[in-house]
Amino acid sequence: MSYKNFPMVPRVIFGRGSFNQLNDVLASKRLGINAPFIFLVDDVFKNNSWLTSRIQLSYDDKIIFVSAEEEPKTSQVDDLVEDIILMSKQRPSGVIGIGGGTLLDLAKAVSIMLTNEGSAKDYQGWDLVKSKAIYHVGVPTISGTGAEVSRTTVLTGPEKKLGINSDFTPFDQVILDSELTRGVPKDQWFYTGMDCYIHCIESLTGTYLNAFSESYGNMALDLCKQIFLEDHLSDIESQEKLMMASWHGGMSIVYSQVGVAHAMSYGLSYLLGTKHGIGNCIVFDHLEEFYPEGVKLFKQMKAEHGIVLPKGLCADLSDSDFNVMIKVALSLEPLWENALGKNWKKIITPEKLKSLYQKM
Incomplete structure (x- = not known):
């Protein structure tokens, strides 16, 4: 090996x-x-x-x-x-x-x-x-x-x-x-913080997981829970902890990979120009099927901070628009393999992806 x-x-x-x-x-x-x-x-x-x-x-x-x-x-x-x-x-x-x-x-x-x-x-x-x-x-x-x-x-x-x-x-x-x-707008703070949280969930539940990725991922996930679900942190503590969560979340995917949310948000970003952090949030909100515990906690964090995600991004898209997003998303093969294993193509079809995008 x-x-x-x-x-x-x-x-x-x-x-x-x-x-x-x-x-x-x-x-x-x-x-x-x-x-x-x-x-x-x-x-x-x-x-x-x-x-x-x-x-x-x-x-x-x-x-x-x-x-x-x-x-x-x-x-x-x-x-x-x-x-x-x-x-x-x-x-x-x-x-x-x-x-x-x-x-x-x-x-x-x-x-x-x-x-x-x-x-x-x-x-x-x-x-x-x-x-x-x-x-x-x-x-x-x-x-x-x-x-x-x-x-x-x-x-x-x-x-x-x-x-x-x-x-x-x-x-x-x-x-x-x-x-x-300091001074980062609250919604932007949340979206980029959730990028880190989603890194952790996708790494820790992926087929590429190993002790190296897991140790960093668990540390980052624990920090995210403290920052976004506990209210006893000062602004300085929160800023320092999120900076370290970002570092550890990034390290977690260096030796493994991200997954479904990132692959699909790349499609949104390519076609619609949706920013990465908010794109991940919009997608992840609909991925209970793949990350049940992670999405449940995400919705809790969203409610805790009064975050309302945009809806109807894909409401007026044509079939060819959907095909563009699907092509971009499916091209990220290592992400799908990490999320779903070597037989991911049997689970994720263009039709399946389209039905997910239509919810957003």
Whole structure:
């Protein structure tokens, strides 16, 4: 049997206020005065000097503000890479992603595409990247996606929504400063937190489960229950615990896989542009058949926090629209195999998927 030899994030700083150490971390990584650091920052921080004033720019360093309104696209990665090449005298010293899952995924993808030829869409899949990415750092400002720890960068391409899954994808350095997550709107906090919760459920109930994944998954699940079902936590405790839940939930799927909710939400996202966190929630709400205990607890958390999910997303879709979503979802074979075993194609047919989507 061949065991997976996955890379992990080699260096992590954790603690409130640790974002202040970013400049010290980068100093030793500068390759020269003409090799800038490129900071990809969520544009919600554009007029937020509390965060941006702490980024010390030297030489040709640049901050590029990026909107996270839409899910990251391969074309967006290509455009960013082209802009960076045009503005830099030589290859950058590094790319630093500051934001939620969208910004972290863009930073990972851009750092890969600065050393690999072609378009980002050419690398959607498993282990297609040939050359090591440039140095890249992740600084999450919202917790739950696990993007800070994963070996994938999820992108919507012209033909599919699929990650660049490779050993070169994970960050070289991550800074986990829970203070940066303050002020996240409640619904967004819930949706990305549930992304983490769903990671745990799909990992812990999957056929790929092993002791490695299980230990991380159980820890993250326990933290999610504390955060979303207990009311004795202070805001600071809740922020710190969710940051660690996100990390452990991400680690749980590194050595296993996600499942039905993620596969189906990729379909929603590809066709309708539904954001990943809310898409997972909309799908998971209808998956009692596959995750009875997990969905029951999810509904409890939803009620606890007064979250009302959108309805009727698929009400006006044509047959060809459904077929597009179904094709995207079914292309994610490892997710289905993890969820349902090697004979998953006998359980999940296009008709079955359509009937599920019609409920949403």
